[in-house]
Amino acid sequence: xxxxIVKRLIQSVIVIFIVSVFTFLLTYMIPGDPxxxxxxxxxxREQYEIAYKEMGLDKPMHIRYxxxxxxxxxxxxxxxxxxxxxxxxxxxxxxxxxxxxxxxSIIISTAVGVILGILAxxxxxxxIDTVITLLANLGAVMPLFWLAVLGMSLFAMHLKWxxxxxxxxxxxxxxxxxxxxxxxxxxxxxxxxxGTTRQMRSSMLEVxxxxxxxxxxxxxxxxxxVITKHALKNALIPIVTLTGxxxxxxxxxxxxxxxxxxxxxxxQLLVNSxxxxxxxxxxxxxxxxxxxxxxxxxxxxxxxxxIDPRIRLQ
Amino acid sequence: xxxxxxxxxxVRKFFKRLFARRIxxxxxxxxxxFIFVALFAPLxxxxxxxxxxxxxxxxxxxxxxxxxxDELGRDILSxxxxxxxxxxxIGFVAVLISAGCGIILGLVAGYVxxxxxxxxxxxxDALMSIPPIMLSLGLGIIFGSGMTSLMIILGLxxxxxxxxxMCAQVLAIRNSDYINAERVLGASNxxxxxxxxxxxxxSPILVLFTMNIGGTILAEAxxxxxxxxxxxxxxxxxxxxxxxxxxxxxxxxxxxxxxICIMLxxxxxxxxxxxxxxxxxxRLRGSI
Numbered sequence: 001x002x003x004x005i006v007k008r009l010i011q012s013v014i015v016i017f018i019v020s021v022f023t024f025l026l027t028y029m030i031p032g033d034p035x036x037x038x039x040x041x042x043x044x045r046e047q048y049e050i051a052y053k054e055m056g057l058d059k060p061m062h063i064r065y066x067x068x069x070x071x072x073x074x075x076x077x078x079x080x081x082x083x084x085x086x087x088x089x090x091x092x093x094x095x096x097x098x099x100x101x102x103x104x105s106i107i108i109s110t111a112v113g114v115i116l117g118i119l120a121x122x123x124x125x126x127x128i129d130t131v132i133t134l135l136a137n138l139g140a141v142m143p144l145f146w147l148a149v150l151g152m153s154l155f156a157m158h159l160k161w162x163x164x165x166x167x168x169x170x171x172x173x174x175x176x177x178x179x180x181x182x183x184x185x186x187x188x189x190x191x192x193x194x195g196t197t198r199q200m201r202s203s204m205l206e207v208x209x210x211x212x213x214x215x216x217x218x219x220x221x222x223x224x225x226v227i228t229k230h231a232l233k234n235a236l237i238p239i240v241t242l243t244g245x246x247x248x249x250x251x252x253x254x255x256x257x258x259x260x261x262x263x264x265x266x267x268q269l270l271v272n273s274x275x276x277x278x279x280x281x282x283x284x285x286x287x288x289x290x291x292x293x294x295x296x297x298x299x300x301x302x303x304x305x306x307i308d309p310r311i312r313l314q
Numbered sequence: 315x316x317x318x319x320x321x322x323x324x325v326r327k328f329f330k331r332l333f334a335r336r337i338x339x340x341x342x343x344x345x346x347x348f349i350f351v352a353l354f355a356p357l358x359x360x361x362x363x364x365x366x367x368x369x370x371x372x373x374x375x376x377x378x379x380x381x382x383x384d385e386l387g388r389d390i391l392s393x394x395x396x397x398x399x400x401x402x403x404i405g406f407v408a409v410l411i412s413a414g415c416g417i418i419l420g421l422v423a424g425y426v427x428x429x430x431x432x433x434x435x436x437x438x439d440a441l442m443s444i445p446p447i448m449l450s451l452g453l454g455i456i457f458g459s460g461m462t463s464l465m466i467i468l469g470l471x472x473x474x475x476x477x478x479x480m481c482a483q484v485l486a487i488r489n490s491d492y493i494n495a496e497r498v499l500g501a502s503n504x505x506x507x508x509x510x511x512x513x514x515x516x517s518p519i520l521v522l523f524t525m526n527i528g529g530t531i532l533a534e535a536x537x538x539x540x541x542x543x544x545x546x547x548x549x550x551x552x553x554x555x556x557x558x559x560x561x562x563x564x565x566x567x568x569x570x571x572x573x574i575c576i577m578l579x580x581x582x583x584x585x586x587x588x589x590x591x592x593x594x595x596x597r598l599r600g601s602i
Binding site for chain 1: 563
């Protein structure tokens with residue numbers, strides 16, 4: 001087991017390293033001059049020369065990479081051309097928002113998805129199964145931004161029940177926080193709920209057909225006990241991987257949601273920095289997200305090793 | 315002659331099993347409908363999707379313009395029809411790029427194994443750890459926007475899925491008897507890879523391909539909505555939602571119609587993919 005963990009850890013480090021190389025090269029892959037890419041077009045010749053030396057463009061590529069990396073590890077992500085402040089400050093302000101929404105969304109979507117999936121599987125073929133399956137399939141194909149837009153126009157502009165923009169942490173103003181996060185959270189979670197429901201339903205159906213479930217029923221156990229004590233544990237295994245994967249989607253889905261609801265998070269930061277060609281911020285966002293996702297995948301894989309003994313013995 | 319007959323019977327049986335469930339027929343019909351609309355767009359659309367008429371800005375539905383006009387007075391229905399072209403062409407080309415590169419990478423990684431496998435797998439993991447929209451945005455800063463860039467970007471972002479799938483498949487059958495028999499017979503590695511291993515791995519790839527087209531269409535719509543994808547004057551469903559959502563109360567059709575089109579098309583591909591999965595490997599869990 002420890003060998004597996006160490007192996008996975010080394011893999012994660014390598015993956016993050018590769019991502020860092022890619023983000024580093026981003027400056028140089030943009031058409032045009034890298035100095036202008038970093039600082040913008042309207043700088044004087046002296047500023048250009050200073051920046052040239054600072055960015056180490058007179059040094060070979062691997063030295064530049066090492067300098068860049070050592071800066072990153074010390075927390076210096078450079079200056080944002082668009083916002084005129086250090087990138088790290090931008091990230092520090094916005095990352096908690098995105099993480100809050102993202103984590104909440106994953107918790108809700110996993111819980112709701114599992115419950116709906118179990119319901120659909122145990123009442124297979126009946127009306128509730130058809131309804132749940134239909135909704136899950138619709139939710140899986142619904143464009144996230146469209147759902148957010150519809151939700152906003154219906155509940156915020158038409159009915160005026162909920163605010164249409166903004167974000168507050170629950171610690172600052174609880175009721176406002178709840179009201180502001182309902183719509184974005186809903187839009188963010190629908191896709192994940194649909195995916196989890198479908199997966200839970202099919203893995204439950206597969207587990208229920210197994211012999212050991214038949215044995216449990218033959219032993220005389222109540223149906224609810226059969227489901228909770230025997231079927232559930234095995235059916236939940238693929239959900240763990242799915243939750244890990246949905247982390248990725250939540251992080252990317254949050255870009256649209258943040259833009260529509262004017263939430264100051266890292267997704268919105270990324271889109272704005274791409275649109276204004278602010279390379280430093282783009283680099284920081286991509287690197288950060290990749291690191292977070294890698295860590296999430298690592299945790300999922302390790303817990304997978306605990307849950308499913310077959311993986312451990314590989 | 316009998317070989318051809320045998321082959322045709324096999325094809326007929328395949329389609330009979332595929333369409334055994336009514337819902338798969340429904341999905342196929344939806345996809346066929348949109349493909350038809352995209353192919354015959356110039357013949358079907360009532361007006362030129364790029365022609366502006368500022369007097370009609372944000373007009374509601376009328377006899378001449380069944381769905382109304384957008385901000386610059388262009389006909390929404392025509393833009394919807396041409397939007398099918400954008401979505402489908404980007405969807406198909408991007409997925410072809412993904413599948414092409416992914417299959418070859420996965421084949422090589424799985425068959426050759428060792429260091430090559432490790433390198434390819436790590437690079438694919440790195441690609442996968444960047445969420446698709448972020449990757450597309452990051453690549454967008456390099457390639458710019460526009461249809462070709464979008465095809466490349468979206469193509470690149472799904473390569474890892476194909477590579478992983480292919481690699482797993484290849485690893486599973488690499489040491490089976492018939493492959494070993496080919497080796498004994500003296501077949502070269504390339505021949506083994508492409509003539510023997512590849513055809514046996516295609517079933518899940520085909521399913522993934524179909525589902526992926528739906529996913530790519532969604533991704534293109536999201537990017538166009540954010541303003542980083544296909545930009546006006548090109549017609550794109552995502553961009554239309556972007557233009558329309560501020561006017562949802564006064565002019566709901568503008569933002570609703572493209573969204574419904576996206577949903578239907580992606581649903582069609584998903585249902586088709588599910589049907590294919592049921593036919594090609596009944597052991598794989600279908601979800602409908």
